[in-house]
Amino acid sequence: MWTVDTVAPQYTVFDVLIFREDSANAIVASGKYSSDVASDVVDVDEGGYDYYLKIICSNLNKWAIDIEEYGAQDGDRPVQITEIRYKGMDFNTTLSEGHTIVEWDEYVEIHNFSDSPQLVAGWTLKNVTKGAPTFIFPTFTPCSCTKKSPVKCIEECYPPEPCTIQPHESIRVYTGEPQWISGGYCFHYYPGNIWDNETPDTAVLYNAQGEAVSTRSYFISPELSGAK
Numbered sequence: 001m002w003t004v005d006t007v008a009p010q011y012t013v014f015d016v017l018i019f020r021e022d023s024a025n026a027i028v029a030s031g032k033y034s035s036d037v038a039s040d041v042v043d044v045d046e047g048g049y050d051y052y053l054k055i056i057c058s059n060l061n062k063w064a065i066d067i068e069e070y071g072a073q074d075g076d077r078p079v080q081i082t083e084i085r086y087k088g089m090d091f092n093t094t095l096s097e098g099h100t101i102v103e104w105d106e107y108v109e110i111h112n113f114s115d116s117p118q119l120v121a122g123w124t125l126k127n128v129t130k131g132a133p134t135f136i137f138p139t140f141t142p143c144s145c146t147k148k149s150p151v152k153c154i155e156e157c158y159p160p161e162p163c164t165i166q167p168h169e170s171i172r173v174y175t176g177e178p179q180w181i182s183g184g185y186c187f188h189y190y191p192g193n194i195w196d197n198e199t200p201d202t203a204v205l206y207n208a209q210g211e212a213v214s215t216r217s218y219f220i221s222p223e224l225s226g227a228k
């Protein structure tokens with residue numbers, strides 16, 4: 001997770017290049033600063049290797065990189081939290097675009113790293129830093145009939161499918177409004193702003209037996225938080 005602090009974006013250069021130790025000539029992942037992207041998360045999905053980073057930078061105040069390791073390749077726990085988008089739309093933008101929940105577009109992304117569908121019915125996702133709210137995965141996969149004809153809705157949504165994450169695919173659990181392209185999962189948390197923008201919160205994913213299968217926090221970008 002990298003972030004850059006700069007006063008002259010047009011002159012700033014910042015590149016993160018990630019190499020596997022046994023393959024120094026092949027870049028396996030990278031991140032790049034731009035006027036629109038001053039912080040980002042770079043995922044390396046291949047476990048079991050040593051990696052090193054090359055940083056190319058100039059004309060900036062400071063930069064920071066935080067490295068977090070998680071058991072994405074653990075065969076017993078193939079479903080993992082891979083991202084928390086903690087900063088959503090601000091209040092004014094929310095109202096101007098016709099939304100009613102502040103930072104409705106925050107989300108937690110969850111990925112299935114295995115080669116088979118993973119049943120997540122009855123699983124829960126919780127902000128354990130605040131103690132709430134808790135999202136409970138439904139028995140069946142969500143399906144939207146809002147903009148479909150009754151016939152089309154029946155064709156696509158019935159019979160209902162068990163709530164699963166398909167192999168090597170991700171779903172997102174949004175704060176305020178479901179996004180059907182990423183699964184249709186949502187806290188429907190009307191106060192909004194589940195994930196704090198000033199102090200990192202921790203998300204924990206529990207299976208149907210109440211066992212924690214994945215834990216993830218996030219790195220606060222100084223630019224997004226307003227810190228100096």
